[in-house]
Amino acid sequence: MIQFHHVSKRYEDKQKSTIAVDRVSLAIPEGTIYGIIGFSGAGKSTLLRMINGLEKPSEGQVFVADQEISQLADTQLRSRRQKMGMIFQHFHLLWSRTVRENIAFPLEIADVDPATLNKKVDYLLERVGLTEKADDYPSQLSGGQKQRVGIARALANDPSVLLCDEATSALDPETTRSILKLLQEINQELGITLVIVTHEMSVVQSICRQMSVMDHGKVIEEGTVEELFSNP
Ligand code: ADP
Numbered sequence: 001m002i003q004f005h006h007v008s009k010r011y012e013d014k015q016k017s018t019i020a021v022d023r024v025s026l027a028i029p030e031g032t033i034y035g036i037i038g039f040s041g042a043g044k045s046t047l048l049r050m051i052n053g054l055e056k057p058s059e060g061q062v063f064v065a066d067q068e069i070s071q072l073a074d075t076q077l078r079s080r081r082q083k084m085g086m087i088f089q090h091f092h093l094l095w096s097r098t099v100r101e102n103i104a105f106p107l108e109i110a111d112v113d114p115a116t117l118n119k120k121v122d123y124l125l126e127r128v129g130l131t132e133k134a135d136d137y138p139s140q141l142s143g144g145q146k147q148r149v150g151i152a153r154a155l156a157n158d159p160s161v162l163l164c165d166e167a168t169s170a171l172d173p174e175t176t177r178s179i180l181k182l183l184q185e186i187n188q189e190l191g192i193t194l195v196i197v198t199h200e201m202s203v204v205q206s207i208c209r210q211m212s213v214m215d216h217g218k219v220i221e222e223g224t225v226e227e228l229f230s231n232p
């Protein structure tokens with residue numbers, strides 16, 4: 001369970017202060033696929049980044065599995081973050097490393113022994129359908145394949161939560177469908193909670209169970225996808 005209690009986030013620059021998230025309270029149940037939708041600048045990405053502590057709330061509390069994220073010491077936060085995978089619009093891959101090396105990277109950081117690491121990477125390559133591309137570099141891959149590398153890397157440390165920040169926004173409709181199918185399988189087979197930030201209605205409609213709509217930092221609607229998309 002991920003919970004936001006009256007959470008606000010303000011960015012202070014020299015010239016101005018921006019309220020990116022404005023008094024949001026939300027509960028995201030374990031095991032679900034949760035969508036956060038809204039226009040660019042609505043605060044979605046900031047909200048997502050407070051779940052794994054990449055941003056700290058200015059006010060309020062964020063809890064993951066009953067632990068208050070912003071109260072964790074650095075070492076605790078690091079091990080907590082390892083249990084939360086994240087994928088991005090522009091993939092954030094390491095361009096000088098092969099597919100295999102990209103996926104192995106979080107396991108190296110976690111000091112996993114080489115035999116376990118190799119087995120894990122083979123499994124992940126197979127799971128995302130990239131076994132044949134293991135020794136290619138990201139620049140040799142299509143957009144969908146790059147995102148599959150991002151997904152495999154995010155799964156390396158057996159996360160309980162996968163945070164998806166506009167993960168399909170750079171992909172064409174057909175590739176988007178195949179990536180969403182993979183994400184759905186990951187949710188069903190591995191029981192991983194997915195939190196999906198997007199500006200695309202179709203993404204939320206096709207795989208999310210619950211959702212909220214953000215506008216100017218506020219959650220303006222919340223409920224099941226069926227409720228929110230049904231005509232009154
Ligand atoms: P979204 O993901 O919905 O596009 P963001 O969370 O990225 O929205 O941004 C919300 C608001 O906060 C925007 O006005 C954005 O410009 C601002 N913002 C986001 N990150 C920063 C930052 N690091 N410093 C200053 N302002 C930021």
Ligand code: ADP
Nearest residue numbers: 011013018045046049088089090091092165166
């Ligand atoms: P992506 O879409 O790949 O996530 P973005 O362009 O949304 O990349 O954001 C890249 C980085 O810039 C993020 O860390 C975000 O917090 C920061 N950022 C976004 N908006 C602003 C802003 N108005 N001022 C300063 N930093 C920002």
